Amino acid sequence: xxxxxxxxxxxxxxxxxxxxxxxxxxxxxxxxxxxxxxxxxxxxxxxxxxxxxxxxxxxxxxxxxxxxxxxxxxxxxxxxxxxxxxxxxxxxxxxxxxxxxxxxxxxxxxxxxxxxxxxxxxxxxxxxxxxxxxxxxxxxxxxxxxxxxxxxxxxxxxxxxxxxxxxxxxxxxxxxxxxxxxxxxxxxxxxxxxxxxxxxxxxxxxxxxxxxxxxxxxxxxxxxxxxxxxxxxxxxxxxxxxxxxxxxxxxxxxxxxxxxxxxxxxxxxxxxxxxxxxxxxxxxxxxxxxxxxxxxxxxxxxxxxxxxxxxxxxxxxxxxxxxxxxxxxxxxxxxx
Numbered sequence: 001x002x003x004x005x006x007x008x009x010x011x012x013x014x015x016x017x018x019x020x021x022x023x024x025x026x027x028x029x030x031x032x033x034x035x036x037x038x039x040x041x042x043x044x045x046x047x048x049x050x051x052x053x054x055x056x057x058x059x060x061x062x063x064x065x066x067x068x069x070x071x072x073x074x075x076x077x078x079x080x081x082x083x084x085x086x087x088x089x090x091x092x093x094x095x096x097x098x099x100x101x102x103x104x105x106x107x108x109x110x111x112x113x114x115x116x117x118x119x120x121x122x123x124x125x126x127x128x129x130x131x132x133x134x135x136x137x138x139x140x141x142x143x144x145x146x147x148x149x150x151x152x153x154x155x156x157x158x159x160x161x162x163x164x165x166x167x168x169x170x171x172x173x174x175x176x177x178x179x180x181x182x183x184x185x186x187x188x189x190x191x192x193x194x195x196x197x198x199x200x201x202x203x204x205x206x207x208x209x210x211x212x213x214x215x216x217x218x219x220x221x222x223x224x225x226x227x228x229x230x231x232x233x234x235x236x237x238x239x240x241x242x243x244x245x246x247x248x249x250x251x252x253x254x255x256x257x258x259x260x261x262x263x264x265x266x267x268x269x270x271x272x273x274x275x276x277x278x279x280x281x282x283x284x285x286x287x288x289x290x291x292x293x294x295x296x297x298x299x300x301x302x303x304x305x306x307x308x309x310x311x312x313x314x315x316x317x318x319x320x321x322x323x324x325x326x327x328x329x330x331x332x333x334x335x336x
Contacts, residue, residue: 005059008171008180015178022178029152029175029183036154044130045157046137049144049335051326052158054151056187057180060253060277061166062197064111064296065219065316067148071119073323074144079336082142084132085112086149087125089278096126096135105300110278111148113299118313129156143335151191152182160329161191164217166254167198188212193325195318197257215322219261221314227298227305236312239292240267246290251275251297258294262312267292 007015035041051070055061067083074081087097090109099108099116108116108125116123122140126132129150136142147153151161171180188194194214224239226232234242248269250258255274262269273287281297283304290308293301298311330336 004177005180008174009168011172015172015174018178022175025176026184033154041155043155043157046134046145047335048133048137048142049160049330049333050133050147050156050158051144051160051162052147052150052153052156053162053164054147054149055164056151056183056185057165057168057170058176058182059168059180061164061168062195062217062219062253062257062316063148063164064114065314066162066164066195066217066318067146068115068118069316069318070146070326071115071121073326074146075119075121079144080140080142081144081146082122082124082136082140083112083115083119084129084136084145084147084150085109085115085123085125086127086129087112088149089280090125092125095128096124096132099123099125104303106280110296110300114296115148117299129153144330151187159333160193160326162193162195163188163191163212164195164197166196166257168254169198192329193322195322213321213325215319218317219314220317221261221312224292224310224312225298226307227293227302227309227311228307234310236265236267239310243290245270246292247271247273247287249273249275249286249291249293249297251277251279251281251300252294253277261314262292 036043053063053066071081071083087109090107092107099112103113105113112123112125122136124132124136129147133145133156136145150156170185173179173185175181189211191212194212196214196216222236224234224236246269248259248262252258259272281300286301286305286309292310292312295311295313
């Protein structure tokens with residue numbers, strides 16, 4: 001964790017030095033948002049049901065598992081669904097780009113690659129989301145388009161906004177760069193739902209006064225899969241018994257969340273390695289011996305990970321009340 005990030009969540013006094021820059025950020029972002037609201041800057045959407053899964057703070061909060069589970073929910077109902085992503089961290093230069101089986105995470109980004117692997121639906125990366133959304137509708141006849149991030153991308157109109165938050169909450173509640181927020185905490189009152197990738201009683205989660213409905217997400221991972229040979233699967237409960245000492249590795253928004261999950265399930269890593277979110281792994285980053293990592297990391301090392309590299313895929317479990325909200329909102333639209 002950088003000193004700046006640490007200051008956001010631990011309330012360091014010196015973060016007030018950045019107050020003038022936070023004011024400038026507020027002025028520019030407010031002006032931009034207003035320009036979209038009154039039509040000075042154009043916004044549009046294709047004839048499809050658009051769901052944005054995003055956050056108001058920087059850093060990964062657990063959006064990708066939500067995108068995967070939402071996608072599967074629509075698939076189960078035989079509704080044509082696609083996913084739209086900016087492709088952060090990827091090197092692709094031609095857009096819109098459909099993620100294929102042959103694409104590397106280095107080309108398309110780790111999250112789009114993971115989503116495509118897990119769901120099989122069309123996953124399009126495009127920094128211009130209106131163009132990418134139109135491509136999903138016109139080329140793949142998607143009635144539902146789920147946007148992985150993009151809450152502040154107001155050029156694309158949307159039918160639903162879902163915010164995912166982890167136990168870091170809103171941090172010190174200040175805007176960038178003084179705090180972690182892209183928009184003020186007031187924005188939580190305007191979204192359709194807040195999904196907590198944490199305990200609802202954690203001190204940093206939004207107060208009960210937030211008007212948007214709030215739901216708790218539970219992450220569940222049961223089996224470890226070998227990166228080099230996906231046919232090799234070991235139940236999480238048996239992992240420690242079979243291998244003994246191992247290294248846990250994570251390059252996600254909150255590596256500690258992954259390490260804590262392992263400990264809570266009876267696995268105590270001999271060593272932990274933390275990397276920044278979307279870290280571009282090199283072969284030298286991977287230690288010898290047994291290594292257990294997140295699925296998001298695994299898609300980035302699948303071509304050079306050694307034979308003792310394993311990953312733990314997780315599923316997002318959301319309450320029935322959340323899906324009733326999705327079903328109600330979608331059924332009231334003309335896209336059903």
